[in-house]
Amino acid sequence: MSGTALHDHLTDAGSLWLESARVDVEHHPAAITRYFPAVSRRCGRAPLRHDDVQGLRYGTVDDAARGVLLGALAGAARVDLLDDLYRHGDAGEKRGVLRGLHPLDDPNVSPGSGIGSKLLTLVEDALRTNDVRLIAAALQPYGAHHLGLEAYRHAVVKCVFMGIPLLVIANLTTRQDAELARMLVDLAHERNAAGRDIPADITAVVAAFPECLDRTDLPMALLSELLTANHIHKE
């Protein structure tokens, strides 16, 4: 989500507003509580990429613009401010905070003063909701990195359950494990028993851990569906 991508989406008025808000926040951090709710109506709401209709993967213009404001926060007080912005935010503001956490945690961007895992509670809160946009935002690099393994697996399964494409999750290929594959095969089993479709995007995880199909309780048809998918995936 580069600054250039955001800049392409902003009108001159939106761009000016954002820059003057950013400068103000740099000098008066508390002023962000006033700017944050107005970002969408000032800067826009479109997804950053047109092939990402709901902005679940790459975020939206307002997400990125809120990230710019968050980037202007510095110092020890910013953790409390971020917590406050999330707690008092509407769905869009919450999303903006979640997606903006990673750069604040990046040692290259914030040398020596990354926020660490202090705001993992916000990620956990978002994962308790049933709003796909919040769940997707929670699984961007910050949340996807800091979540414990067990919580991470459950978050992935929740995505499948809610129809959120797994490619939205920041680091699935590096964090997926055999236990997650087992949970996804169980979910496929349950769906199969109910006569429902099996989400196509679980097969990549299953393919990475072929031993998870080494069990006797799966119906042949399901097994062959998952194996076929495995095969296709390997090609």
Place this chain on the structure above:
Amino acid sequence: MRIMDPHIHMSSRTTTDYEAMYAAGVRAVVEPAFWLGQPRSSVASFIDYFDALVGWEPFRASQFGIRHFCTIGLNPKEAGDPRLTGVLDILPRYLEKDGVVAVGELGYDSMTPEEDRAFAAQLALAVAHELPALVHTPHRDKVAGTRRTLDVVRESGIAPGMVVVDHLNEVTVHEVVDSGCWMGFSIYPDTKMDPTRMVAVLKDVGLDRVLVNSAADWGRSDPLTTLHTGEAMLAAGFDDDDVDRILWRNPVEFFGQSGRLDLDEQSDTTDAAVPAEFGGNSIMRGARA
């Protein structure tokens, strides 16, 4: 028929209602903050309710192709409860939120001094946040209550065009018609107004500054009375343009004064009419927890 229901409590309604409303032509709604049918016991309960009005409920509506906006306020039924006066302190933050297009519901219930204070304070907030105000007339002692309501509106200094006085009927409408305020009518299955009486009122006062809503909530009510009113208008000789004016253009004009009534395709809600496909996956797929 395209319909904006300018007063409906969707938090109390089911997804089947959302589907029926979409099929009837409803594309946008305004949900005023009100009471829950039983008293709340703390400010925190209001925070959770307001959070739902700017978070969960718009998302729920978006899944059915309906744009959801809300009004935020301390309702008169609870304004006299000493446990809840702190609600006035949390309002300013919510009144800056994107989906908040007015302050409300305000007005009187029993016309007590506490209600007076909450009413005046919130009209001042509407002026400060440059938002319209949704004011309802009391359910009891309606005519006297409507006069007193208009007095308070006048004293507050808010522009009358920024105020809708709601739940009007044949008797109370004449108190409001010359005030410059907008006139709201709630069409219920068996109380307040019905579609036939509403058509008679329209013939009497005209189409200017008139809003028609279902005010559907957890009580006996019907989220499609806006549609039924449109049909009754056509049957009585009004034309399609008149119906569009009452059911769409008027509410859009009134709440558009907030500067936040974004009805463009592109918004934080996704129109279900446009399939939310992404990477070959429909977001509507799958079971919900």
